[in-house]
Amino acid sequence: xxxxxxxxxxxxxxxxxxxxxxxxxxxxLLRKILAINVMGSGVFxxxxxxxxxxxxxxxxxxxxAMAITGIVVAVSATALALVLMLRVHAATGRAVLxxxxxxx
Amino acid sequence: xxxSGLREAVASEISQSxxxxxxxxxxxxxxxxxxxxxxxxxxxxLVGVWSLSSVPLPRQRAAGAVLEVLMQALIPVMLLVAGYxxxxxxxxxxxxxxxxxxxxxxxxxxxLAGQRFQASLANWPLRVLxxxxxxxxxxxxxxxxxxxxxxxxxxxxYAGSLILLIEAAATVSIGAILTVLFLGGRPTGKGGE
Numbered sequence: 001x002x003x004x005x006x007x008x009x010x011x012x013x014x015x016x017x018x019x020x021x022x023x024x025x026x027x028x029l030l031r032k033i034l035a036i037n038v039m040g041s042g043v044f045x046x047x048x049x050x051x052x053x054x055x056x057x058x059x060x061x062x063x064x065a066m067a068i069t070g071i072v073v074a075v076s077a078t079a080l081a082l083v084l085m086l087r088v089h090a091a092t093g094r095a096v097l098x099x100x101x102x103x104x
Numbered sequence: 105x106x107x108s109g110l111r112e113a114v115a116s117e118i119s120q121s122x123x124x125x126x127x128x129x130x131x132x133x134x135x136x137x138x139x140x141x142x143x144x145x146x147x148x149x150l151v152g153v154w155s156l157s158s159v160p161l162p163r164q165r166a167a168g169a170v171l172e173v174l175m176q177a178l179i180p181v182m183l184l185v186a187g188y189x190x191x192x193x194x195x196x197x198x199x200x201x202x203x204x205x206x207x208x209x210x211x212x213x214x215x216l217a218g219q220r221f222q223a224s225l226a227n228w229p230l231r232v233l234x235x236x237x238x239x240x241x242x243x244x245x246x247x248x249x250x251x252x253x254x255x256x257x258x259x260x261x262y263a264g265s266l267i268l269l270i271e272a273a274a275t276v277s278i279g280a281i282l283t284v285l286f287l288g289g290r291p292t293g294k295g296g297e
Contacts, residue, residue: 053108060111061126065135068127068201069142072278076149079285083153086288 008049015042027100029085033078040074122263123194131199132267136256140245143238143274146281150234157289161226165218175217182210190275194264200271204278211283226291230280237277241270 019039023032047063047070054060089095114126114134121129131139167175186206193199244266245256253259258266284291 054111058111058115058126060109061114061130062110062135064127065130065138068131068199069139072201072205072282073142073145073149075282076146076285079288080149080152083156083288087156 003053004055005049005051005053009046012042012045012047012049015039015045018042027096029088029095029097033081033085036081037074037078040070044070120260120263122258122260122265122267125193125195125197125199127197128193128199128267128271131201132270133256133258133263136245139274140238140241140256143241143277146278147234147238150281150285153285153288154290158292159287159289161223161291162220164220167217167219171217175213175219179210179214182206182213186210186275186279190271191268193271194268200274201278203271203275204282207275207279208282208286211279212286215283215286230284230291233276233280234284235277237274240273244270 016039019035019037019042022035022038026032026035044067047067051059051061051063085095088097092098094101114130117134118124118126118129121133123129123133166172186203189198189206190200190203191198193202244258248257248259248266249255251259
């Protein structure tokens with residue numbers, strides 16, 4: 001029987017992989033920002049899931065602390081990324097990076 | 105499974121940290137430097153957002169009836185919950201970041217419901233609120249060096265109170281920073297830039 005902590009960690013890894021795929025493939029900047037958030041959620045799931053790798057005892061507090069600060073930093077980084085996307089949109093008219101735009 | 109990680113190390117040293125909750129001890133005492141730099145990262149994100157765009161302070165507008173009632177009922181409860189989370193962080197799950205997130209949620213709810221703040225509050229009082237978390241943290245971290253200790257080495261009998269002081273300032277600061285980030289730019293008062 002697979003250890004429950006590994007189930008959470010594998011789910012986190014697959015979330016990270018999904019987010020990485022979406023980050024690379026989709027050209028729209030909002031989708032890239034959402035993909036980064038999904039990757040971040042995957043990382044938090046790995047951290048919190050692996051904090052309980054020893055059953056029957058209190059969980060490891062260090063990954064919990066890292067996840068707590070990580071969530072708040074991810075929120076503010078998302079805010080900065082959204083403002084950057086709005087500036088790109090205001091400057092070029094489309095929320096797509098210049099080298100991702102389809103060539104004419 | 106073989107024991108790995110720092111759980112044993114934290115459990116053996118927690119009596120010297122000033123708090124009972126191991127996560128708060130790790131965040132504010134054992135790994136306090138990381139939390140200090142993380143407050144700086146929040147401030148940097150805000151500086152980045154403010155330097156990229158500025159938004160005029162929107163006028164107060166009336167919200168719908170449901171949102172108005174919800175706001176009046178929820179915001180006092182959220183403030184109470186934030187204060188409780190801040191206080192209970194020493195002995196149970198809770199602390200500065202959780203309380204700051206609830207405060208930010210209350211602020212965003214107020215902004216969404218059309219509640220606007222006075223233009224005079226958006227200048228230096230807001231800036232004082234935003235900077236106070238990092239400022240008090242740095243002051244305490246450096247202030248303990250006056251007695252001959254190293255950076256962030258709290259004296260044992262004051263560790264709990266110093267951690268509560270840092271957490272209180274950080275709560276208000278995090279709530280203010282996240283709420284202002286929701287505006288999407290530097291708020292300018294009436295009268296232009």
